[in-house]
Amino acid sequence: xxxxxxxxxxxxxxxxxxxxxxxxxxxxxxxxxxxxxxxxxxxxxxxxxxxxxxxxxxxxxxxxxxxxxxxxxxxxxxxxxxxxxxxxxxxxxxxxxxxxxxxxxxxxxxxxxxxxxxxxxxxxxxxxxxxxxxxxxxxxxxxxxxxxxxxxxxxxxxxxxxxxxxxxxxxxxxxxxxxxxxxxxxxxxxxxxxxxxxxxxxxxxxxxxxxxxxxxxxxxxxxxxxxxxxxxxxxxxxxxxxxxxxxxxxxxxxxxxxx
Amino acid sequence: xxxxxxxxxxxxxxxxxxxxxxxxxxxxxxxxxxxxxxxxxxxxxxxxxxxxxxxxxxxxxxxxxxxxxxxxxxxxxxxxxxxxxxxxxxxxxxxxxxxxxxxxxxxxxxxxxxxxxxxxxxxxxxxxxxxxxxxxxxxxxxxxxxxxxxxxxxxxxxxxxxxxxxxxxxxxxxxxxxxxxxxxxxxxxx
Numbered sequence: 001x002x003x004x005x006x007x008x009x010x011x012x013x014x015x016x017x018x019x020x021x022x023x024x025x026x027x028x029x030x031x032x033x034x035x036x037x038x039x040x041x042x043x044x045x046x047x048x049x050x051x052x053x054x055x056x057x058x059x060x061x062x063x064x065x066x067x068x069x070x071x072x073x074x075x076x077x078x079x080x081x082x083x084x085x086x087x088x089x090x091x092x093x094x095x096x097x098x099x100x101x102x103x104x105x106x107x108x109x110x111x112x113x114x115x116x117x118x119x120x121x122x123x124x125x126x127x128x129x130x131x132x133x134x135x136x137x138x139x140x141x142x143x144x145x146x147x148x149x150x151x152x153x154x155x156x157x158x159x160x161x162x163x164x165x166x167x168x169x170x171x172x173x174x175x176x177x178x179x180x181x182x183x184x185x186x187x188x189x190x191x192x193x194x195x196x197x198x199x200x201x202x203x204x205x206x207x208x209x210x211x212x213x214x215x216x217x218x219x220x221x222x223x224x225x226x227x228x229x230x231x232x233x234x235x236x237x238x239x240x241x242x243x244x245x246x247x248x249x250x251x252x253x254x255x256x257x258x259x
Numbered sequence: 260x261x262x263x264x265x266x267x268x269x270x271x272x273x274x275x276x277x278x279x280x281x282x283x284x285x286x287x288x289x290x291x292x293x294x295x296x297x298x299x300x301x302x303x304x305x306x307x308x309x310x311x312x313x314x315x316x317x318x319x320x321x322x323x324x325x326x327x328x329x330x331x332x333x334x335x336x337x338x339x340x341x342x343x344x345x346x347x348x349x350x351x352x353x354x355x356x357x358x359x360x361x362x363x364x365x366x367x368x369x370x371x372x373x374x375x376x377x378x379x380x381x382x383x384x385x386x387x388x389x390x391x392x393x394x395x396x397x398x399x400x401x402x403x404x405x406x407x408x409x410x411x412x413x414x415x416x417x418x419x420x421x422x423x424x425x426x427x428x429x430x431x432x433x434x435x436x437x438x439x440x441x442x443x444x445x446x447x448x449x
Contacts, residue, residue, distance in 0.1 A: 008424075008427070009420065009423070009424070011423075011427050012408075012423040012424075012426045012427045012430075013408075013423065015427075015430075016401075018408075040431060043430070043431045043434040043435075044427055044430045044431055044434070046434055047430035047431065047433045047434040047437070048402060048430055050378050050383060050433075050437065051383070051398065051402035051403065051430070051433070052402055054378070054380055054383045055402060055403045055405070057380050058380070058383070058384065058387075058403045059287075059403055059404070061290075061380075061384065062287070062290040062291065062294065062403075063286045063287050063290045064286060064289050064290040064293055065286055065289075066285050066286055066288075066289035066303075066306065067303065070285075070289070070303050070306060070307065071282075071285055073307050074282060074285055074306065074307060074310040075282060077307065077310040077311045077313075077314050078278045078281075078282070078310070078314045123271070123274060123275045123278060124275065125275045125278050125279050125282075126278065129282065219279070221279075221282075
């Protein structure tokens with residue numbers, strides 16, 4: 001005979017339908033003749049059903065947009081992680097960095113990230129993630145310091161700022177693209193040129209990074225799309241929230257104009 | 260931590276896919292961290308430490324297994340460790356006495372039948388929030404996130420039997436809470 005205590009241990013798998021057949025028969029037989037246990041199983045099953053049918057909206061409510069700088073720090077952690085994995089002997093002995101130290105280190109990595117990107121072989125994903133954050137920061141916080149839609153003026157100014165020639169694609173009304181201007185990317189410390197556009201009302205950024213080679217890729221990062229390609233010793237990263245087709249138009253146009 | 264897996268270190272592309280997939284879950288982890296930590300600063304620390312560990316120990320992840328469960332395990336374990344270290348917020352409900360009372364708690368003789376369509380999302384959320392933490396976490400991980408008993412056991416660092424008894428007790432407490440809310444007239448009957 002199955003006792004109440006035995007049924008109690010099996011109640012959750014029974015209600016979830018994850019109980020062994022032999023046990024199920026025993027539990028069912030017990031519930032037939034034990035009212036308290038039957039009530040408990042009814043209550044548990046009812047609560048389970050309510051939870052399962054509300055799960056989607058509970059999950060949605062529990063998905064909270066993380067702050068952008070946290071996203072940047074986590075993306076930077078990918079770089080820290082790969083590097084540390086490479087020197088695996090050290091990390092075992094040293095253990096985890098302290099909380100605050102790790103946080104501080106990651107902020108430095110995130111902010112100084114683009115410089116490191118140029119010099120190291122960071123994954124394209126992480127680079128795109130960091131540039132997406134830069135795209136958001138720059139388009140919100142820093143309007144181009146020399147707004148102009150005159151291609152030659154923009155090329156000359158950003159070229160002087162960066163210290164190397166930057167080819168800039170101008171406005172292109174056929175695809176709704178308007179050149180806003182360009183700046184030396186704050187986070188790139190002069191290593192990255194940031195050309196800013198509007199396509200319709202949507203900001204688009206084209207980052208030009210000298211001395212890095214990446215295979216062409218289309219990525220989705222933080223609700224944005226990024227297109228990455230390299231040519232003539234430069235890597236281009238196009239970032240925007242446009243759909244694939246519209247961003248593709250910009251990519252195609254920029255590729256034709258900058259080579 | 261998980262046993263040694265083959266990990267995504269097989270190639271650059273595998274590593275990139277792993278990073279992408281992991282970062283795509285950031286908002287889910289942040290929402291969970293807010294729930295566990297109770298404030299933004301600690302939640303941010305928790306999420307960041309989770310990613311630092313996940314990327315550092317990426318080779319231990321078994322490709323093809325549940326990445327969300329793996330990240331949730333790191334998040335929960337990190338949370339438990341942080342609490343143990345500072346000893347300022349001991350786990351709300353963790354004593355043997357509570358586990359026993361959970362097992363021995365009687366069912367009502369005549370429980371009011373809970374009619375599903377009468378339960379509003381807002382009441383469900385409030386009733387869940389009112390559960391003691393140990394029970395709420397177990398129920399949440401099982402019924403909302405739909406993890407297996409074994410996955411939950413490794414997240415909460417308790418035996419599978421304890422996971423099941425917490426789920427069972429948590430569901431029945433939730434049932435009582437919902438019935439009480441309805442009795443108090445806080446739910447609009449449809």
